[in-house]
Amino acid sequence: MQQLQSHPAAPIWSFFQNICAIPRPSKHEEQIRNWIINWAQENNIDCVKDKIGNLILTKPASAGYQDKTPVILQCHLDMVPQKNNDKVHNFLTDPIIPVIDGEWLRADHTTLGADNGIGMASCLAVLADSDIEHGPLEVLITTDEETGMTGAFGLEAGQLQGKVFINTDSEQEGELYVGCAGGINVNVLLPFEKMETDITESAYQISISGLKGGHSGVDINLGRANAIKELANVLMNLDAAPFLISSLSGGSLRNAIPREAHAVIVCDAQYQNSLETVINTLQVSLSDKYRESESKFTVTLQPCDLPSSVLTHQSHDNLINALAHCDNGVFSMDDNFPNVVETSSNLAVVTQQSGLMNQFAIQVLIRSQIEEDKHKCAEKLTMHFKQYGGRVATEGNYPGWTPNKESTIYQVMETQYQSLFGNKPKAMVIHAGLECGLFCEKYPHWDMISFGPTIKFPHSPDEKVEIASVDNYWALLKATLKAID
Structure with missing residues (x-):
């Protein structure tokens, strides 16, 4: 310097x-x-x-x-x-x-x-x-x-x-x-149940990485991919094999668009080639979807060690649906100022907690110029996660x-x-x-x-x-x- x-x-x-x-x-x-x-x-x-x-x-x-x-x-x-x-x-x-x-x-x-x-x-x-x-x-x-x-x-x-x-x-x-x-945090604890894996099955890590991320306020209107949302969409469309999720995580900060997300899934080894084909297809599809906003990112499938447990079918479905259908991105623009977002949300962080309580901790940050709209969005997200068994709390509200x-x-x-x-x-x-x-x-x-x-x-x-x-x-x-x- x-x-x-x-x-x-x-x-x-x-x-x-x-x-x-x-x-x-x-x-x-x-x-x-x-x-x-x-x-x-x-x-x-x-x-x-x-x-x-x-x-x-x-x-x-x-x-x-x-x-x-x-x-x-x-x-x-x-x-x-x-x-x-x-x-x-x-x-x-x-x-x-x-x-x-x-x-x-x-x-x-x-x-x-x-x-x-x-x-x-x-x-x-x-x-x-x-x-x-x-x-x-x-x-x-x-x-x-x-x-x-x-x-x-x-x-x-x-x-x-x-x-x-x-x-x-x-x-x-x-x-x-x-x-x-202004802003408000929506914090979700989504409980899950698990069951033992079959030792004859195989495990794979699916990762989305290399996204640009950025500030969840000033960059939210740039059309960038949200790694958590896209990973959930990948899992929702992964119909080449019957599988169950063992673990899932993504993002690191509530005010940053998540750049990476990872999931470990378990299924019969006979489906590996089919999974690889679908993942490659989804990579091409996502590259086309974000060709204007993302230059270098990958969707990968890698064999990994077999975990001791997976989510039950109901917990598996709850997690995928809760993330894939969570409102994310720009909701409205400010009519009084050019190119200024009025209201948005960012699905920011997912971490998995195991022990006395088995649950996924999910963080969403809502921003809005309009106080009423901010709270309406928070209420909508609260109802969304509750339908999948989530316990929801809002905090950090600032005007x-x-x-x-x-x-x-x-x-x-x-x-x-x-x-x-x-x-x-x-x-x-x-x-x-x-x-x-x-x-x-x-x-x-x-x-x-x-x-x-x-x-x-x-x-x-x-x-x-x-x-x-x-x-x-x-x-x-x-x-x-x-x-x-």
Whole structure:
């Protein structure tokens, strides 16, 4: 990353390089939090850790700016830990390795953490730079945003004094975000019964892998395959042999489109050739179905060790039907903003639990700009899984952020953007759960906006950030801070 030091956004790249060196997957932010606290102490910057683990850093106004409106910059500590299947990487101990790839910065077959590491780097860079002109400044760095918005939920009213709030967690340069979707988790426990396998039978692992995955909000409308759904469809159409499922799993994060899914099935060995033929046919069919959105993925059938048990016929049918017929993807689009999803769901994770309780744990994340529609979808999914014996609970409900294109901070940033780049930015709503929606409840007087550089394919190993867009983002951030009256 040394060559990025010649770019206008060099201060951001310096901090981002440090951030990449420190492991910070969600719920494991201790190292990055302690690094920021120590950095703040060394630079005489006030830093407070609240009860939930958020950090609040403060910096006095520049000379002559003491009477300006106080501003809050906000980012989050954590990153999504995703890697390619053949990549050896421990997100708890290993640094992220940034790679310059032409006009983009990516990682070495893992998520980069530009979401929201670039935003965090920019906030620290503002705190560190005595030449940037601004009014009274607070920086809020929240904890565990990606897996539960824990920091936003736990932020107490009255902790911050600012009136203008700038979130740095958006992912398209040239767009100013004035609203976001809310979300709710639908968690399912689907019980199953099992029976012993016959030692004369054979076992095979069916896998779907190599899908692009991506962010379950901003990428949900790109027509990408959901590995869990497609594996369930494969099993539903696998009529070449009488078989029973022994195990099934897929996905890893509730807010990422699942890229891989696997099932072990058991049947008579005489059907192996027939199974291989059907799997090959289904591979061709899926390749045609996703020819515009998926470039490299495989459906494979491999012999494996015979497991000791399989699902009973009823449990087998319940599992396949529950997954194959689960609503997934885009339900409606927002008529007020072009190409913005209004309501969607993501069948995100399936894991198998055995022991005192034999059950499949299924996670679905619903997002919507409309509170009523969000709860209607949750109720529909609840009824769907209950018909197959599932025990369903909803949790983590968070509100959306109602768009306000007439806000003062939007007008300020629009003016600064046009002055810097010669054209107007787009006012947008993001189909993702920015923390802004939660902050609205506790700080209703805040005038809020969100913006950021261009980040493609967050939450997947294909994540990359456009280098030139970081330069523009940095220029706009500095100009905005100066222009706020």
